[in-house]
Amino acid sequence: MKTNKNLPVKRITGKLTIPIKGAFIILLLFMVNAGCQKSSSILPATADEGIADMKVSGSNNFKQINLVADVDEYHPMRIDKNLVNAWGIAFGATGTIWISSADAGVSVVYDADGNEVIPPVDVLFKGKKSAPTGVVYNNTSDFVIPSTGEVSKFIFATEDGNIAAWSSGDSTVTVADESDEGAVYKGIAMATNNGASYIYATDFHNAEINVYDDHFNYVEKKGFIDPNIPSGYAPFNIRNIGGQLYVTYAKQLPPDNEDDEAGPGHGYIDIFSLNGNLIKRFTSQGPLNSPWGITRVPNQDLIFVGNFGDGKINMFDILGNFIGPLMSGGSPLVIDGLWALSFPQNVSGSQKQRLYFTAGPDEESHGLFGYLTNK
Numbered sequence: 020m021k022t023n024k025n026l027p028v029k030r031i032t033g034k035l036t037i038p039i040k041g042a043f044i045i046l047l048l049f050m051v052n053a054g055c056q057k058s059s060s061i062l063p064a065t066a067d068e069g070i071a072d073m074k075v076s077g078s079n080n081f082k083q084i085n086l087v088a089d090v091d092e093y094h095p096m097r098i099d100k101n102l103v104n105a106w107g108i109a110f111g112a113t114g115t116i117w118i119s120s121a122d123a124g125v126s127v128v129y130d131a132d133g134n135e136v137i138p139p140v141d142v143l144f145k146g147k148k149s150a151p152t153g154v155v156y157n158n159t160s161d162f163v164i165p166s167t168g169e170v171s172k173f174i175f176a177t178e179d180g181n182i183a184a185w186s187s188g189d190s191t192v193t194v195a196d197e198s199d200e201g202a203v204y205k206g207i208a209m210a211t212n213n214g215a216s217y218i219y220a221t222d223f224h225n226a227e228i229n230v231y232d233d234h235f236n237y238v239e240k241k242g243f244i245d246p247n248i249p250s251g252y253a254p255f256n257i258r259n260i261g262g263q264l265y266v267t268y269a270k271q272l273p274p275d276n277e278d279d280e281a282g283p284g285h286g287y288i289d290i291f292s293l294n295g296n297l298i299k300r301f302t303s304q305g306p307l308n309s310p311w312g313i314t315r316v317p318n319q320d321l322i323f324v325g326n327f328g329d330g331k332i333n334m335f336d337i338l339g340n341f342i343g344p345l346m347s348g349g350s351p352l353v354i355d356g357l358w359a360l361s362f363p364q365n366v367s368g369s370q371k372q373r374l375y376f377t378a379g380p381d382e383e384s385h386g387l388f389g390y391l392t393n394k
Contacts, residue, residue: 081346081393082347084096086132087129092385101120102123104383104385106151107153108375109156110361116129116375117173119175120151124143124149125151126140141190149178152175153204154174159233162234165194177204180199180204182194182220197222201225203223204221205254205255206221206257206258208257215232217231217238223271223277224253224276224277228254240294247300251271263298264293265301266289267287267313269309285328286303286328300339308328311327311357316362317362321335321337322336323345325359325360327358329353332391345391347394357376358377359377360375361376373391373392375389
């Protein structure tokens with residue numbers, strides 16, 4: 020097992036059950052046969068959430084705008100051959116959008132309308148391009164890159180089992196390495212706990228959550244265990260929502276257990292504290308199908324969950340009650356190969372009405388970036 024050579028590394032294993040806050044009554048007039056209660060207090064926003072102003076009320080009818088794709092097939096506004104299997108999204112301080120292009124081994128950098136801001140940044144591992152998945156923006160002064168002395172601005176998890184950081188230049192630097200342990204990182208989150216910053220990465224292959232401190236040292240902790248998650252399921256993605264860690268689980272595809280096995284009901288979502296204590300099970304099976312994208316609707320007690328398995332986006336109230344899928348023209352909205360869902364940061368006007376998404380359609384052989392908005 021490799022790691023940051025400055026400090027010793029220890030392992031934390033995991034898998035993931037949660038009371039979230041408060042009783043509530045939400046007024047939703049969706050065109051679905053389910054209701055929702057409204058919370059007495061809305062959870063505070065965190066770095067993983069946006070500041071959008073999408074009003075999810077009235078009719079449940081959304082339109083999909085494809086901004087960028089690698090081919091004409093998806094009728095995007097712009098073609099970018101570097102966008103292949105578009106995965107994680109992170110918003111910079113100035114509103115730039117960094118997207119992991121997993122099968123191109125780069126992060127593309129766009130503005131809110133999908134125009135290129137800077138050339139793609141190579142996400143490297145052992146001198147070669149890796150497969151970046153989740154990405155987070157670092158708004159702290161922590162996570163200094165040991166080899167350069169610079170503070171990381173964006174931090175990537177990769178399927179190669181390494182954590183890569185970027186501060187400047189045309190490529191990332193490897194700051195942690197669990198490849199010798201067979202790690203396959205699918206998601207990443209950041210949080211500050213008692214004044215200390217941490218990153219959390221979902222190791223899908225080993226069915227655990229790895230935690231790193233603000234110097235990229237592997238942290239030994241006990242937690243992130245749910246004894247009621249069936250064998251064969253593993254943490255797929257992780258998101259900091261209101262200071263709690265939402266972890267999605269997908270079914271591992273044997274024998275390698277490096278990718279998910281899609282199927283109806285293949286999924287669980289748990290909520291953990293920042294210390295890895297299980298708070299509760301948010302939702303189980305039902306409409307879940309390899310859930311990866313997850314986000315809270317800003318200023319509303321709603322959680323959107325995107326299925327990689329079937330491309331649907333499902334709505335839940337803050338207690339985990341299923342409301343229904345997002346609809347378009349009377350049918351469930353489906354985005355083939357759906358990965359991330361994220362509301363924007365540092366935007367104004369109509370851009371605050373957008374829910375951005377990424378996808379790797381056609382079995383991850385292409386890339387798609389766009390947004391959804393109310394019709």
